[in-house]
Amino acid sequence: MKRFVDNITGGNPRALLAPCLVSLCTGFCQIVPSLLVFAVFDTMYLAYARGEAMNMAKLWGICGLLVAWIAVEYAARARAHEKTAMVAYDLSAVGRVALAEHLRTLPLGFFGSRDPAALTTMLLGDYNNVETTVSFYVPQLVSAVILPIIVFFIMLLFSPQMALAMFLPLPVCFAIMWLSSGLQKKISGRHVKAREDSAGRLQEYLLGMRDIKSHNLGGERFEALREAFARLKRESLRMEIIVVPIVLIAIAALRSGLTLMLLVGTFLLVGGELSLPIFLLFLLLGMRVVEPLSVALVHYAELRYTALSAERIMAIRRERPLPGTGEAPRGGDIRFDRVSFAYQDTDVLHDVSFLAPAGSVTALVGPSGSGKSTVTRLIARFWEVRQGAIFFDGHDIKTCDPESILSRISMVFQDVYLFKDTIRNNIAVGRQGATDQDVEEAARKACCHDFIVALPQGYDTPVGEGGCTLSGGEKQRISIARALLKDAPVILLDEATASLDPENEISVQQGINALVANKTVLIIAHRLRTVRKADWIVVLDSGRVVEQGTHDGLLAEGGLYRHLWTLQQQAAGWSMRAA
């Protein structure tokens, strides 16, 4: 409970106080008319009991009060409306900003492992749910629970038996809800799974559409999807069949209080232990209490649903940024000292040691899945190593501020993210305060100047979300221009493996040549020919360093490198032949 409150308020439960108080006030406002009706009844009853004429003056007086009360209720509700909205929108805005800031501190590895769409949902959708919870569900629930308690004590003053009769079923009702939540969780587990499964199947159906079409597997013929939808239907229905009665039973229990009171009241009345007006007072108050409670019961399920939203948000908030505060060195060698790393439960690197001296080119080669990209990503502190250490100019990178490390590194990988902005600004992010001349110079060196000026608006051409309007080669060259501006001492490079046409490829190669001059370079190489002049070649296989040396030395050794080299030489000469 406390955690839930902390979650939705971002650790500031006091913020809920005001909405709950005003909601309670409105609740009280609604009790007063009941009391006034009681006064009406009392007056009439006296006329009956004593056989006198009605006291019309008194009745009109009560009537006047009732009408006047509208104004009071209006004031209370208007205040509640404003107050809750303020608090809710304020909480969610503060929360969104805080979550956004927090995301920034998380290691890069975190983003690689998350679906960006899920993160966005959290930042936007989940906070909308929190808004509703704060402004609506929580205050409503609080007043629906506190109000009966107060009414109970008022009732106790008049007739303890009646009060007990009225409230006896309440604990039963809460107990049912309490117990059911466990059961519900168990049942909804299967439902959630069916839902996730059908979402996953749908996703792959859409992603694999080209293959589905070309194998005539559309719609129901894609059995896995049909089956997932059918299971979702079954599980949904099953859940309703089981969960709905729980809520209904709770409502029945709740309302049975009124009936119980009616029965007890009748006996007391007949026995002369209770006067008729008090009896009616109980009836009126009872009805006022039961209605909001049963509404709250219905909303209880939704409250729990938003609790999940809050939970998701807090799970992210609990993710810790990587430690380390020291300034990273301005340059120097990179040394892996017996580094092991596992991604979740999968071992990726074992005992990897090598040295990349300052200003040298070190190549990482090996079959796909051998751990080449993990090595470069560990240098950028995407994740923390499990064992061993990585030293940057003699400093363990664990002790360095992750941001500071990143500022010393340029990464040119295959997936280039372009901001929804002009090409100029997309290059200028490389260095803050870069002038137009700087940008153009970098663009020239990276061989993008020519294609940029050929665009309709030149450097001021905007690129779309994710930069879809540029070709892969063009995007890569822009990322090289960025890196040139950044001028970081360490370059991590993934040799472009996406297919580029030859002219594009040459441009990218020229850009890389300009970029790597006088830097410490680590390159993930796919075509061994491109790194045969590298100062040092580290051959990885299944996460281990199996060989390292220079091209000539490794060829002479006759190991994996030589094998790969031979294969590639053969492949390069291959030509398709029609039958």
Add this chain to the structure above:
Amino acid sequence: MRMAKKKTGIPRLLAIAGAQRGMLLLSGFLSVISSLLMLTPFLSAYHILQELLRNAADPSGNDVDLLLYWAIAAFVALLAALVFLYASAIASHYAAFSILYTLRIRLAEHLATLPMGFHTRESTGTTRKTLEVNVEKIESFIAHQLPDLAGAIALPLLMLAAMFVLDWRLALACAVPIVAAFVMQGMVFQGKTAQEHTRLYHDALEKMNAAGVEYVRGMPAVKVFGITVRSFLGFHAAIQSYQEQAVQISRTYKHPYTLFFVILSSILAFVLPVGLYLLGREPDPQAFAVTLLLFLVMAPGLPMPVLKLLNIGGNLRMIAEGVERIDALLDLAPVAEPARPQKPRTHDITFDDVHFTYAGTDGTEEAPEALAGVSFVAGENTLTALVGPSGGGKSTIANLIPRFWDVTSGAVRIGGVDIRDMGTAHLMDTVSFVFQDVHLFRDTIEENIRMGRNISHEQVVAAARAARCHDFISALPEGYATRIGEGGTYLSGGEGQRLAIARALLKNAPILVLDEATAFADPENEAQIQQGISSLIRGKTVLVIAHRLTSIREADQILVVDKGRIVERGRHEELLHAEGLYRRMWDAYTEAETWHLPAGRTGAIQEAA
């Protein structure tokens, strides 16, 4: 299939619900009965009050049995009401989930008939949202709102009817504030300022969402380049502006909204004065007093279902919007099927003056022609290679053959038959594709090769052998039964490509469109893939998009595609002699192939050693 006049909003929802009419009528009926039973407590209260008041002077004169009878009746009726409510809920949920299922299958089916252009244009996220969230919204309409609607309309009407029977004047006093509140509410929401604020609010929300998406997607880049959050893409500003709009809108609605609720909850303040006025003139004030009391007890319960109705109204707008999205999807024209499908006898491919333009995402901007008059013939069982700069039109040519898009003008023919005159299913059987990006399904390896075909395990293995995947598959813990993806194994890019070759081998279509796909693979894979391709292309009409010019030196025909046109054509040697674009590409290619990274600072290694 197509309706003459398109229904939208609630009529459309009802049309969708119509698929389960019987079930829903039953549900509505049960819901109304349940509402009726819910009224019994008021009836009980009336009878009990009457009895108690009659014996007010002498409480011992009360008929205890009568009192007990009504008290118990109220409770029993309540239980019965809940049972009916349950039955109604199950009936409506059954209807809802059945409709959801049918709708999803129909949408999925429809999606597969759409041109590929739709799938490349729309993000899978948007489409998924339609099939998941928007379809789900219909559930809440059919399973909850519809029966609720029946109950919420029936209950206050029944109550009012009962009230009119008891005393029309008091009943009128109850009805007036309810009607007044709703009329007022409607006027406010129709008002200009309110609509303007709502628009601003939605704009602000949209902006915040867009900025949020960009923020998360760009986060790695933000971190690498050390950009500060507050200045980044205005996400911070968008959050603030959304908050301001949200607060603004709740301020705008503050008074009308409050007034609405206050009027509804103050029905008593309308009934009591009328009642008192009448009480003074009634010949039999005692009898009238009982009626008045009953009104005073019942009236506060009247707005409850009415408020519910309001709630439903708000939800309906949201649901209707979801349905619009679904309909928008269903209304997209599928790839047209011929009235009388023809089957080609031979398997040569002809492009006859083909022009093609990709439709812009919003249809407003005029996209340049992707293909501007492409003509060629690829003879049966020959190898035709498409080469040229990226973006020149190679992939477009390849994608037109399976009708992922339809030509803008001109024609593509197989064996002389326009592919638009072939049935899609037959066309798909005629053409195989091997793309660079292979999609593997979360299923066993065997099923991923089989792709729904009715063939034996042995045939699957034979294809896997020919595609050079048998060895790596056998090395997996469960061999061919190994599941791919979550909870199973993940294959490398090269392994996936070999699997795709095995698929194509099994399909054994006479025409093969191949995106020379070796660029991704590591050396070991590359050699294997090449062997796989060699066995795949045997005896087929092959169209290959080539990236490495060396691999198509022996093609029967090389088409050099640039800016949507075929600028050169011929065999390798002829094209080299022509000294044109192909020659330049070849030279660039040989140069790129010999590129290597420059060595670092000389002696760096020795220094470090």
